[in-house]
Amino acid sequence: MPWMYLVLAGASEVVWAFGLKHSHGFTEWKPSIIAVVFILISFILFSKAAAAMPVGTAYAVFTGIGAASTVIAGFILGEEISLPKIVLLLLLFAGIVGLKATTKDEEAGSDQV
Template sequence: MSWIYLIIAGISEIAWAFGLKYSNGFSNVLPSIFTVLGIIFSFYLFSKAINEIPIGTAYAVFTGIGAAGTVIIGMMFLNESASLLKIVLVITLLSGIIGLKLSTKDEKHEDKGGVA
């Protein structure tokens, strides 16, 4: 379930990144509300995911999904430039995310009440 939380959190990061663009420095009310709610939602899910996924892996996957998704949507729907190099680099990023998923074993983290 933690991987599902993490994937949804990464997708939510895409949404709030675009919300930031359209909030115009938080001067447009509706996009600003959408952005803040998206940030809260994505970080809530991210915090749930890191209970079982190592933080380094989780953070790399979280930000990787957000970065790759934002680039892809920008190229497809916002007329941002789409070069062969950019496409290859996004595929490389997605390959790294998949590789991290395949090479990571979920861990149950228990609070032992002290510093390890």
């Protein structure tokens, strides 16, 4: 379940990132509210995941999913696509998959820090 929390947290980063962009420095209230709500959702989900796995892995995957998903959403919405960007995205995905493959979930409530 912690990995599902991370995926959802990373996906919610896409919403708040675009919300921040369209808030124009928090001068537009609708996108500002959307951004703040999804920031809260994102961090709540991240904290649930981090409670059950190593925090370094959780944070790297959380930010990686968010960054990659935001770049892909940007491509879909018309931002420039280039071969170097695609290669770097693939490297980012490889890192996320590698961290998933090499990380065991910790027992909830364990005494490990």
